[in-house]
Each structure stands twice: as C-alpha cells, then as structure tokens.
Amino acid sequence: MKKFYITTPIYYVNDKPHLGHSYTTIAADILARYCRSKNVEVFYLTGTDEHGSKIAEAASKNGFTPQEWVDKNVEEFKLLWERLNISYDYFIRTTGEKHVKKVQEVFSKLLKTGDIYKGKYSGWYCVACESYYTDTQILSFACPDCAKEVWKLEEESYFFKLSKYQDALLEYYEKHPEFLQPSWRALEMKNFVKSGLKDLSVSRTKVKWGITVPGDEAHTIYVWFDALLNYLSAAEGKNIWPCDVHFIGKEIFKFHAVIWSAMLMALGEKLPKTVFAHGWWTVNGEKMSKSKGNFVNPHTFIDNYGCDAYRYFVMSQIPFGQDGDFSEKSFFDKYNSNLANNLGNLISRTFSMLEKFSLQDIKAEVDKESSLGKLIVDFDKKYSKFMESIEFIKALELIWEVINEANKTIDSEKPWNLFKIDKVKLEKVLKNLLSAIEIVSKSLSCFMPETSEKIKKIIMDRKVTEPLFPRKDGKD
C-alpha cells in the first residue's frame, strides 16, 4: 500500500488558533482525506510548538508554570480541530519526552560531525524586548519593535553550519522543481540562498524555557531548530520518511526551504518531496494583527454557519497559494449563493420531484448524451488532476460546474411537463440527476465531510428531511 505523509506546521501555543491556523490545517485535512479515498495510507501530522521566551513570559504573567500554560492552551487547538472535523493521525507537542530526546540526539550528532560548533553571536540587543536584531533591522540605534535603545552585545552560542549547504541547496532546488511550491514563491527562496547564507545561531543563553543543549546547561536550543525536528520525531519508527508534503504559510517558507532542508542534509536524511507555501488572509482588506485585534475567530463562523460552510469558504475564496481577503459579507454571500441556492436547493428540488412523481425506486444512471452526462463522464479524471496538483479551488469549481449544469438541466427538461407527457424521458432525466448528485456527494467528501454524509443519507432515503444549508437572511 502506498503511504502518504502530510504535515501542517506546529502552531505556537501562545496564540489562540485563528483563521490562519485553521486554513493550513483544513487544507492538509482535505488532501489527507483525498488520499485516503484513493486507498493510500495516510499519516497526517499536526501539533504545537511549546517552547520559547514568549510562552514563559505569558505563563508567569498569568500565574502558571510554562508547562501548565501550554497544557492548558493546547486544548484550544485540539478543540478547534475537533469542531472542524480535522482527521489528523497524530498530534505532536514539542514538550513531549520523545521529541525532546530526539532534538537533543540530533544536536549531539551534529555537534559530533562538526555541523554544529560553538562560537560567538553578536547583534543589537533590546532589553525590553529581550531579543536581538540585525544591522538591517536597526534604525538609528532603536529597537524596531519598541523604539527603545539597543546595545551591541556578544554572547556565546552554538552555530549550525548553514553556509556549508548553500551550493547543495541550490543544486537540490534545480534538480527537484516540485520541491518548492508554488514555483513563483520558490524563486524568492532561490534568490535568498544565492545571496549567501550565514551560519545560524541555534542556541540561546537568555531563553530558559526550551530544550537544553546536551552537556551544556547554560544554553537552550533555538526554538526553530527544535520545532522543525517535529516532522522527524513524530515519524520515528513509522518508516514513512521522507514526508510527502509540508503545508505551511508563506511567512515560514524560508525556515522550511532553507534551514530545515539543510538540517536534513546534515543528518543525511532525505528531503521532503514538497513544501507548499500558501498565502495570507487579510480581514476586510486589512492585515491581521494583534494591534488591530482583527483576528478571525473560527468558532464564530462555525457557530453561525457550520463547520462545512467554513471549510468550504476558506478553500473556495482564494486559489491555494495566493493571498486573499476574508470578510463576513463574502462569507455570507458565498454561503447563500453557492451552498444554499446552488447545492442545497438542487438537492431539495430533485428529491422533492422524485417523491412527487413517485420515482423513489429509480437508480442513478448517466445519460452520456446529455451535457450533464458528459461532465459526469469526464469528472474523475479532471478532479483527480486538480487535487493532485493541489489546486483545490479548481476542484471545487469543477464540482460546482456539475451542480450548475444539473440545475440548468432541470430548467431545460422541465420534468413537471415530462410527468404529464413522457414518463420514459422523465425517468431518464431524473436518473441522470441522481448520478450527478452522487458524484457531487462523493467528491465533496474531502472538502465537506459532514455534508457529503448527509447527501449520502438523502440519496439512500430518497428524501430530504431538513435543508442542507438553510438560507440566511439579514445581511446586505
């Protein structure tokens, strides 16, 4: 049996899960479900990143130990994934014993091979923000975040020999065009690597909440070095490395395309087959940010519209990879027009006709001569192509093409007239519609699992008991 290993990033537990987190996780879920539907054995990994100074800070501010704090916050993520019907196979936490051990093991190994060495890190340090900044980030000796004075400091640090892998990385990108996607984003990464890589500081003396460097208690391991290794530690013993797809947001593309890849090279491990960086959401045209407090809380939309409507909206609103905008207005419009009117109403009218014309016993059968039938015949091939090239929006458009054509067919064939004049034709038309609905239900199972099940049940019962997506009123 083929195996497929897919991951989301591990999310930093200090934030509550928002639109961005849910987007990546839903996308990965859709691909995972698609693969399972093709009888591929899937390992879908998600989890949380639980180390770092910000977490320690927040914990103490709230009167918790860091561990208590992350234990509490991780539940927020698990709850949301449950509500969104996320079918992950394993949830990794970087404070887990197995992961910690793996990270220290890797660190020791690279120390031994010389890919990690002890050196001196120097940079501009802001006492208030407790972090370092580079020359380019500093404007006239002021911290770019809080504008306070910064000081040139130097401290002992372990470094990863990132520079050593510059040429190997470029060669790898060249030989594996499918590795970094979308390709236009890959160009950015290539240019970045070409511009020259510096060795990466992978330990901190000022951060206490982290995995300690084996044999050197004064240092903790840099959170990214720790976090990236989750993909490897979670897979240990499962014989599924290399990973097939890392789904990530564009803001962390570099960490995956460059640092993670170099780490794997240093370890002698294979690189993942694909790293796919999706775009960012704006909200009502504005960037999501803490200062604006405009993070979209998925729960609000799940409460009002349901889990599947939410999954549908985020996938249908923008092509996967590009940036896009989230607004309640567009959510509302899409819900009504695509889900309630097109899909929901198609199901309603079809099954009410079956009942009205006493044709509940007929079986689905494609009329290959009809334009609807032609769509159905070509469907699987096109659908698979879009899913496999991670063009989710195109797969959805294809499904809606069938839905719209089915609605058109009803209008042009006028079954209510056929009922009076041509019962043979009537059956033919309705059988064709049934096969359209079957294929819609089947192909929607990755995107909207609950809805897909509901439609299946409607097909079985030959009866709609309640609307799939009740139309919403009250918004302009």
Added chain:
RNA sequence: CGCGGGGUAGAGCAGUCCGGUAGCUCGUCAGGCCCAUAACCUGGAGGUCGUAGGUUCAAAUCCUACCCCCGCAACCA
C-alpha cells in the same frame, strides 16, 4: 539599480508563457419557470485591461520607460 507578487466592469478574480471578437463569480436590471431553501433558468447594462511610448495587419497578451499597492530582506513560530 536588493528580491518577489500584483494593478482587467460596482466587488472579487481568470485570461498574459504559445498576440487575433475581453471572460467567470457575486451584485444590478429585465424576462421566463413553478419541481425547489422568494431558490432555479435566460438575456441586458456595465471595462479606452495602471500610465506613456514602441513592434505588428492585429497587443490585456511581446519590447522599453515610468507610477501605484503588497510581501520578503535570517535569529519574534
């Protein structure tokens, strides 16, 4: 000359590689239908395709210059 993405109807986007009647969704207007969740179907209105030049019989599409928006520019996941 740091790197990259983008500027096409009221909104959101496709089309640009491989020039040839400017297309889709939503909204809007008119008509149709009556099976259906006031849903569905058909048609109309609405764009000098960021600006200025150039190549060509023909440019949203190719070339040149410029303007505007948005990311990235490594130690905050």
